Amino acid sequence: MWKVARFVASNVRSSSQRRFLSAAAIPGACIVHKRGADILHDPWFNKDTGFPLTERDRLGLRGLLPPRVISFEQQYDRFMESYRSLEKNTQGQPYSVVSLAKWRILNRLHDRNETLYYRVLIDNIKDFAPIIYTPTVGLVCQNYSGLFRRPRGMYFSAKDKGEMMSMIYNWPGQQVDMIVLTDGSRILGLGDLGVQGIGIPIGKLDMYVAAAGINPQRILPIMLDVGTNNQKLLEDPLYLGLRQPRLEGEEYLSIVDEFMEAVHTRWPKAIVQFEDFQMKWAFETLQRYRKRFCMFNDDVQGTAGVALAGLLGTVRAQGRPLSDFVNQKIVVVGAGSAGLGVLTMAIQALSRMSGNNEMVAKNQCYLLDKDGLITKERKNLDPAAAPFAKDIKDVEGLREGASLLEVVKKLKPHVLLGLSGVGGIFNEPVLKAMRESDSPKPAIFSMSNPTMNAECNAADAFKHAGPNIVFASGSPFENVDLGNGKVGHVNQANNMYLFPGIGLGTLLSGAHFITDGMLQAAAECLASYITDEEIQKGILYPSIDSIRHITAEVGAAVVQAAVEEDLAEGHGDVGPRELKHMSKEETVAYVMQNMWFPVYSPLVHEK
Numbered sequence: 177m178w179k180v181a182r183f184v185a186s187n188v189r190s191s192s193q194r195r196f197l198s199a200a201a202i203p204g205a206c207i208v209h210k211r212g213a214d215i216l217h218d219p220w221f222n223k224d225t226g227f228p229l230t231e232r233d234r235l236g237l238r239g240l241l242p243p244r245v246i247s248f249e250q251q252y253d254r255f256m257e258s259y260r261s262l263e264k265n266t267q268g269q270p271y272s273v274v275s276l277a278k279w280r281i282l283n284r285l286h287d288r289n290e291t292l293y294y295r296v297l298i299d300n301i302k303d304f305a306p307i308i309y310t311p312t313v314g315l316v317c318q319n320y321s322g323l324f325r326r327p328r329g330m331y332f333s334a335k336d337k338g339e340m341m342s343m344i345y346n347w348p349g350q351q352v353d354m355i356v357l358t359d360g361s362r363i364l365g366l367g368d369l370g371v372q373g374i375g376i377p378i379g380k381l382d383m384y385v386a387a388a389g390i391n392p393q394r395i396l397p398i399m400l401d402v403g404t405n406n407q408k409l410l411e412d413p414l415y416l417g418l419r420q421p422r423l424e425g426e427e428y429l430s431i432v433d434e435f436m437e438a439v440h441t442r443w444p445k446a447i448v449q450f451e452d453f454q455m456k457w458a459f460e461t462l463q464r465y466r467k468r469f470c471m472f473n474d475d476v477q478g479t480a481g482v483a484l485a486g487l488l489g490t491v492r493a494q495g496r497p498l499s500d501f502v503n504q505k506i507v508v509v510g511a512g513s514a515g516l517g518v519l520t521m522a523i524q525a526l527s528r529m530s531g532n533n534e535m536v537a538k539n540q541c542y543l544l545d546k547d548g549l550i551t552k553e554r555k556n557l558d559p560a561a562a563p564f565a566k567d568i569k570d571v572e573g574l575r576e577g578a579s580l581l582e583v584v585k586k587l588k589p590h591v592l593l594g595l596s597g598v599g600g601i602f603n604e605p606v607l608k609a610m611r612e613s614d615s616p617k618p619a620i621f622s623m624s625n626p627t628m629n630a631e632c633n634a635a636d637a638f639k640h641a642g643p644n645i646v647f648a649s650g651s652p653f654e655n656v657d658l659g660n661g662k663v664g665h666v667n668q669a670n671n672m673y674l675f676p677g678i679g680l681g682t683l684l685s686g687a688h689f690i691t692d693g694m695l696q697a698a699a700e701c702l703a704s705y706i707t708d709e710e711i712q713k714g715i716l717y718p719s720i721d722s723i724r725h726i727t728a729e730v731g732a733a734v735v736q737a738a739v740e741e742d743l744a745e746g747h748g749d750v751g752p753r754e755l756k757h758m759s760k761e762e763t764v765a766y767v768m769q770n771m772w773f774p775v776y777s778p779l780v781h782e783k
């Protein structure tokens with residue numbers, strides 16, 4: 177059942193206490209086998225000027241660093257000062273120049289000193305997420321060839337067929353818990369970016385470290401380069417990927433199969449998150465692997481949970497009981513991997529609420545793609561969209577392929593949700609038509625990324641659709657000043673609220689598969705996180721500042737769902753029996769205690 181109660185773990189302490197707890201959870205003092213300059217050049221172990229004298233002595237660092245030892249806090253302040261002065265010095269310059277400059281300064285730190293990097297990221301997540309993640313990561317992918325300095329993660333290409341099993345052992349880390357994999361075929365709303373799409377797994381895994389406290393030594397971003405159909409890239413002499421058209425059909429699948437086998441052989445417990453695959457492969461690989469490997473598709477499944485939580489929040493924002501969800505008319509614009517994922521999960525929830533009546537559930541939902549309203553009259557109807565195609569007699573006054581404006585005018589939907597990847601299609605006439613919605617508080621979800629691809633921006637949404645709307649977007653926008661002291665709240669409906677908790681919860685449960693039940697538990701948990709008071713202000717999702725706490729709760733919900741389904745095999749010292757006996761609060765505490773937190777750990781034993 178959908179319960180609306182904010183759960184606050186009894187042992188949630190102040191943030192400084194939590195930091196202490198997390199730091200204390202780091203297993204044993206890490207003893208490094210490297211020496212001298214090799215340590216300084218290894219971002220996992222490097223402490224820059226922070227190496228204490230004993231470590232300088234015993235690790236062969238004497239003379240390789242300036243003599244004064246600088247504390248972690250001083251290093252932190254020094255970085256933040258240079259970041260702030262960069263901000264000041266780039267004021268007034270174009271968005272792309274400023275955000276790429278910010279990305280570069282963060283990336284340089286990432287390449288040099290991971291402990292300091294993740295600490296500044298965690299402490300300043302609201303400011304830095306838009307740089308290392310959406311939307312700047314999109315710009316980084318587009319400019320990857322020019323920005324490339326050092327590799328990060330692994331690259332498997334079509335040319336590596338037959339070699340992957342040995343290649344996987346080239347990765348220096350002993351243990352890998354979390355992998356994010358892309359083939360670069362649908363990077364955000366930017367299309368096929370080939371090998372340049374590697375920026376996305378890197379950004380997602382940074383969020384895993386920041387939000388879920390996955391140890392950065394145990395993450396692995398991976399690019400599967402099977403070619404690109406992007407002509408501009410193929411012709412670019414600086415392009416770093418394979419210069420050939422994308423593999424298709426069995427050839428393509430045999431590469432992904434080989435890769436999955438290789439990963440599974442070396443790290444049988446690693447979780448693989450599929451990210452930004454074009455729709456046909458997103459669905460095909462999900463179906464092919466979800467019962468064989470521990471994997472999920474974030475665009476299909478993570479997005480669905482986040483959208484569902486927002487849709488339920490919308491019902492609450494209207495002052496209605498959750499059961500009223502079955503009366504919401506929902507128009508989804510975009511019939512791709514994300515749009516279909518959202519509809520599938522929304523219809524499952526609607527069916528449950530209407531006594532397992534899938535017909536009732538489907539009646540409430542309408543789907544459009546680039547050719548307009550999808551009905552059963554559609555020629556060459558995509559089989560993936562077919563279950564959501566309307567019977568023409570059920571859409572009286574509308575025709576097959578009706579335009580978005582026609583649909584909105586006719587249906588007066590409660591919710592307009594965009595996952596089309598096309599910037600600006602919620603234009604002025606469409607937004608104005610939403611003023612006639614049957615809902616007193618219509619919802620506009622402009623979920624496509626990055627910012628330029630959003631179906632509309634926040635200011636236009638409030639301006640044209642009116643001040644009563646609830647608004648959410650995939651990329652961040654500033655809140656909108658509505659005058660008279662009123663604020664139009666902007667929510668960020670982004671799968672970042674769920675994927676870290678799905679991954680962490682699965683890892684800590686020891687489940688071998690990620691089931692619909694576990695994903696549903698994650699979505700329910702997010703939906704119940706927000707208080708009624710916040711909902712009244714149009715707040716559907718918590719602030720990203722609290723992403724670690726949200727992720728702990730989502731992770732715990734996933735663990736508990738795995739336990740309920742008898743899939744939990746435990747993790748580390750914690751076995752399935754112990755997991756079974758944990759209360760909800762204890763499960764949240766267990767998850768929190770397993771979150772890595774960046775502090776310099778000793779590299780030599782105390783004498």
Ligand SMILES: NC(=O)c1ccc[n+]([C@@H]2O[C@H](COP(=O)([O-])OP(=O)(O)OC[C@H]3O[C@@H](n4cnc5c(N)ncnc54)[C@H](O)[C@@H]3O)[C@@H](O)[C@H]2O)c1
Binds near residue numbers: 515601
């Ligand atoms: N906010 C989030 O968390 C989140 C999650 C996943 C995807 N997304 C975004 O959603 C977008 C789509 O992702 P996807 O994987 O579904 O892509 P996709 O390529 O699989 O699907 C895009 C769909 O949009 C349709 N479309 C194109 N032009 C249209 C138009 N003018 N009107 C109506 N429909 C149109 C296409 O026909 C297709 O059905 C991307 O921009 C992506 O960044 C956001």
Ligand SMILES: O=C(O)C[C@H](O)C(=O)O
Binds near residue numbers: 650
């Ligand atoms: O990457 C994001 O910000 C969300 C989503 O996975 C997307 O593909 O747009």
Ligand SMILES: [Mg+2]
Binds near residue numbers: 364451452474475
């Ligand atoms: Mg994605």
